Amino acid sequence: xxxxxxxxxxxxxxxxxxxxxxxxxxxxxxxxxxxxxxxxxxxxxxxxxxxxxxxxxxxxxxxxxxxxxxxxxxxxxxxxxxxxxxxxxxxxxxxxxxxxxxxxxxxxxxxxxxxxxxxxxxxxxxxxxxxxxxxxxxxxxxxxxxxxxxxxxxxxxxxxxxxxxxxxxxxxxxxxxxxxxxxxxxxxxxxxxxxxxxxxxxxxxxxxxxxxxxxxxxxxxxxxxxxxxxxxxxxxxxxxxxxxxxxxxxxxxxxxxxxxxxxxxxxxxxxxxxxxxxxxxxxxxxxxxxxxxxxxxxxxxxxxxxxxxxxxxxxxxxxxxxxxxxxxxxxxxxxxxxxxxxxxxxxxxxxxxxxxxxxxxxxxxxxxxxxxxxxxxxxxxxxxxxxxxx
Amino acid sequence: xxxxxxxxxxxxxxxxxxxxxxxxxxxxxxxxxxxxxxxxxxxxxxxxxxxxxxxxxxxxxxxxxxxxxxxxxxxxxxxxxxxxxxxxxxxxxxxxxxxxxxxxxxxxxxxxxxxxxxxxxxx
Numbered sequence: 092x093x094x095x096x097x098x099x100x101x102x103x104x105x106x107x108x109x110x111x112x113x114x115x116x117x118x119x120x121x122x123x124x125x126x127x128x129x130x131x132x133x134x135x136x137x138x139x140x141x142x143x144x145x146x147x148x149x150x151x152x153x154x155x156x157x158x159x160x161x162x163x164x165x166x167x168x169x170x171x172x173x174x175x176x177x178x179x180x181x182x183x184x185x186x187x188x189x190x191x192x193x194x195x196x197x198x199x200x201x202x203x204x205x206x207x208x209x210x211x212x213x214x215x216x217x218x219x220x221x222x223x224x225x226x227x228x229x230x231x232x233x234x235x236x237x238x239x240x241x242x243x244x245x246x247x248x249x250x251x252x253x254x255x256x257x258x259x260x261x262x263x264x265x266x267x268x269x270x271x272x273x274x275x276x277x278x279x280x281x282x283x284x285x286x287x288x289x290x291x292x293x294x295x296x297x298x299x300x301x302x303x304x305x306x307x308x309x310x311x312x313x314x315x316x317x318x319x320x321x322x323x324x325x326x327x328x329x330x331x332x333x334x335x336x337x338x339x340x341x342x343x344x345x346x347x348x349x350x351x352x353x354x355x356x357x358x359x360x361x362x363x364x365x366x367x368x369x370x371x372x373x374x375x376x377x378x379x380x381x382x383x384x385x386x387x388x389x390x391x392x393x394x395x396x397x398x399x400x401x402x403x404x405x406x407x408x409x410x411x412x413x414x415x416x417x418x419x420x421x422x423x424x425x426x427x428x429x430x431x432x433x434x435x436x437x438x439x440x441x442x443x444x445x446x447x448x449x450x451x452x453x454x455x456x457x458x459x460x461x462x463x464x465x466x467x468x469x470x471x472x473x474x475x476x477x478x479x480x481x
Numbered sequence: 482x483x484x485x486x487x488x489x490x491x492x493x494x495x496x497x498x499x500x501x502x503x504x505x506x507x508x509x510x511x512x513x514x515x516x517x518x519x520x521x522x523x524x525x526x527x528x529x530x531x532x533x534x535x536x537x538x539x540x541x542x543x544x545x546x547x548x549x550x551x552x553x554x555x556x557x558x559x560x561x562x563x564x565x566x567x568x569x570x571x572x573x574x575x576x577x578x579x580x581x582x583x584x585x586x587x588x589x590x591x592x593x594x595x596x597x598x599x600x601x602x603x604x
Contacts, residue, residue: 258566262534265563266490269584273496276588282503305585312566323567369567 110217115140128226131214132161136177139221148228150200161224166198177222184213184222197226206233250319257315264308271301310445313373314428317452324367324456326481331406332358334368335393338375346383352390353383362395362406364479370453371477374461375408377446378473382412385471389413404479411472417465425463426451482599483507483525487517487543488532488561493584497530497561497591504592514538518546521553528599529553533562533573544577557599561586 111131114122122129128148131140138161141153149156149164156163161177162170176189189195189209196204210225275298277283279291286294316322335358346353364371375393382391394409417425428448447461454461458478465471484501486508488494494510501508509524511517514531515538521529529547533540540560547553559580560573573581580598582591 258564258569261566262563265565265584266493269563269586270492270496272585273493273500273588277496277499277503280588282499301585 111139111221114214114216125225126227128228130156130161130164130224130226131221132177132224133221134181134219136160136162136174138163145226148199148226149197155200164197164226166196166204169196180211180222184211184220186210186212189224197228205230250321253315253319254321257312257319257321261308261312265305268301268305268308272298272305275301307445310449313449314445314452317449317456322370322453322456324370326365326367326457328363329366329368329371330360331362331364331395331408332360334372334375335395335408337372338379339393341376342379342383345380346391349383349387351383351386351388353379354390354392356392356394357396358393359395362397362479364406364477365481366457366459366477370457371459374450374453374459374475375410377450378410378461378475381446382410382414382471382473386412386414389470398476400476400478406477406479408475408477409472410474411470413470416467416469416471417463418467419465422463422465426461482527482596483509484595484599485509485511485517485521485524485526485529486561487511487514487530487535489513489535490532493532496588497586500588500591501595506592514540514543517543518550521547521556522550526556528557528559528595530559530561530595533560533564533569541572541576548577559595559598 114131123142125142125144128145129140129142130138130145133139138156138159141156145151145156146153162173165173180189187210189211195207195209197207198204206229208227208229212223212225214221214223275294278286279294279298313322335355339353339355343353379391379393389412391410391412394407394411396407396409398405398407426447428445451461454475458481460476461473462476463471463473484506486494486497486501488497488510489512491512494512498508498510509520509526511520514535517529517531518538531540531543535543538546540562544558544560547556547558557579558577559582560576560578561582561584562569562573563584564570564573565583570581570583580594582594587594
């Protein structure tokens, strides 16, 4: 519970050149019109002075309060301890909030009570030392706090329900796909018997469509996790060279099948970044996979270089290809969801349309940026710039 | 190899049994965890495959009981499940299985994967 140390003493209050009566006069409008109720109490706990806000807050006229023990403003159940606390304060009077960590309440004339925050301060006058209590009604703030807690709990419940939904969805979609991909596979493996060429062609369409659906499900669930902040990240030292080598290894066959050269440049064993290995791997894999997919002849290269971005050390992973390239006006649309640039090419280049969108989201998660440049007809280059430290 | 497969989804059970048999293995299927445990205890298997999300007894409970039975303690136990989120993988990895295969399974490599889990590379 935060405590508000209020406006402090009105100007001149701590100058012992004044008397209590002088304080009570309108020479100090700040005291009289302060937004907090201010109550001056003497060393016996008797109220000597109150301001206008005290009258409003507690429902008394000031004449009814002056001369009364201050406990008149304290709910019955805490009066006894209030007397003891008052004695404690008198032994060590300084400016401080009262009852830190306690839920304090004030008692109105009509018997109702309300939550308050109180700041205490000793006040020196020519007549002696008094204690000034600045009392703030926090009813509204407490109500907000309660509402906020309720809203938070509600959000947490909704977020857990969403997680549960995503997990079930992933499981439920994969289960029938297992049968589709599995039995299409057994047929294509000709386990039940030989296939006619047209049967094989059609089964291959079933197979690639099912694989496409699986990739979509994986990407959508990944995105949903990122967007709900549920993507688990583990920041640890990651050798960039290892990630690049793993991606090159995984996609080597795909490049070779298209007779493309897959090269790595500038890979060393020293460049280490504090990052999430899985996210980084997924981004680089996606970029290289795209590069191979959209290149019919030539090469794909993965280049690693150390850079400084501002005053931070970073590493840049560039994926360049000699493929079909991207029109200048299309570059800005590249990282949006479901934007495969040339509608006529979607058949030829099977993809979910979520890959680059996912890459950019993942990059943001690990504090990295992705940029694309391209010359139509002669290739594209994607660069991921990643800070070495978190 | 004699392989026991436990899965409550009959189509997926069918697929796994078909693949294992097609590659020359002796495969037996069970549709629930309790029957699977009984069968495992009575039979003489070289490996057991089990689904995770099953009614009455799930794959985790199956693994606990499986590992608690002296006769089964050393038998390779492999989870084959459509639970494929990273948190699922972690939980499965620490639940006493010797291997994990995510569904949809890859029909061309499935049997080789099972053989690899069942007979870890020797010295």
